[in-house]
Amino acid sequence: MLALQELVKQLDTLLDSQSFKDYCPNGLQVEGRPQVRKIATAVTASQNILDQAVAEGVDALLVHHGYFWKNESQTLTGMKYRRLSTLIKNDISLLAYHLPLDAHNELGNNVELARILDWQVTDGLDAGNPRSIGLVGSAKRDKTLGQITERIHRELDREPLVIGELSKEINKIGWCTGAAQGFIEQAADAGCDLYISGEISENTVHAARELGVAYIAAGHHATERYGVLALGRWLQDNYGIEHITLDEKNPV
Numbered sequence: 001m002l003a004l005q006e007l008v009k010q011l012d013t014l015l016d017s018q019s020f021k022d023y024c025p026n027g028l029q030v031e032g033r034p035q036v037r038k039i040a041t042a043v044t045a046s047q048n049i050l051d052q053a054v055a056e057g058v059d060a061l062l063v064h065h066g067y068f069w070k071n072e073s074q075t076l077t078g079m080k081y082r083r084l085s086t087l088i089k090n091d092i093s094l095l096a097y098h099l100p101l102d103a104h105n106e107l108g109n110n111v112e113l114a115r116i117l118d119w120q121v122t123d124g125l126d127a128g129n130p131r132s133i134g135l136v137g138s139a140k141r142d143k144t145l146g147q148i149t150e151r152i153h154r155e156l157d158r159e160p161l162v163i164g165e166l167s168k169e170i171n172k173i174g175w176c177t178g179a180a181q182g183f184i185e186q187a188a189d190a191g192c193d194l195y196i197s198g199e200i201s202e203n204t205v206h207a208a209r210e211l212g213v214a215y216i217a218a219g220h221h222a223t224e225r226y227g228v229l230a231l232g233r234w235l236q237d238n239y240g241i242e243h244i245t246l247d248e249k250n251p252v
């Protein structure tokens with residue numbers, strides 16, 4: 001068990017969350033009960049996940065996609081009211097870490113994705129920037145686009161969308177979880193044969209073809225499951241907080 005304020009302090013310090021310019025507040029977003037015995041982690045604080053958290057009797061929910069995004073409605077009505085009232089009525093805290101969790105070099109979404117897909121990290125996508133969120137590296141075992149695609153399908157349990165010839169030999173991979181398809185030119189500049197993100201736009205297809213870089217859209221949800229999971233395990237190992245992971249189907 002850990003006091004909520006201490007839990008937040010430990011996570012803020014671990015993720016260095018104060019130093020990020022982000023589109024949402026990082027850290028404690030909704031304050032619930034003062035002691036945390038049991039925590040749930042999930043990708044997004046959707047109503048489905050909130051309902052699961054209530055049923056599981058957790059003290060706090062820790063997510064990658066929380067609330068209070070820039071340009072979000074300023075009133076507590078409709079969907080936003082229902083979500084927040086679920087937390088408040090059940091006295092459950094909401095903690096959210098967005099960019100700090102993408103970027104962390106041991107527990108972040110991008111290093112965790114590499115670990116799960118058996119890739120070696122060699123550099124940041126934004127070369128030389130220690131804060132680069134996207135990464136560059138190579139597959140330890142897979143040699144072709146087809147082999148890499150197969151592993152992604154198997155490990156992430158979701159069929160990826162692939163632009164490129166499956167027989168293409170892949171030496172250098174660039175990746176950035178979530179909706180980072182816009183960095184494909186940066187990956188091409190870094191000499192990558194393949195760039196991977198979660199989502200895809202119409203123009204990503206043209207960019208991939210014209211830049212000569214293969215592209216895989218591996219799922220925004222699917223690529224961002226692992227940072228928050230690693231964080232939950234870290235809390236369990238270091239503070240003895242009971243951790244459960246909550247998931248839901250999301251094809252994007």
Ligand SMILES: [Zn+2]
Binds near residue numbers: 179220224
């Ligand atoms: Zn995301």
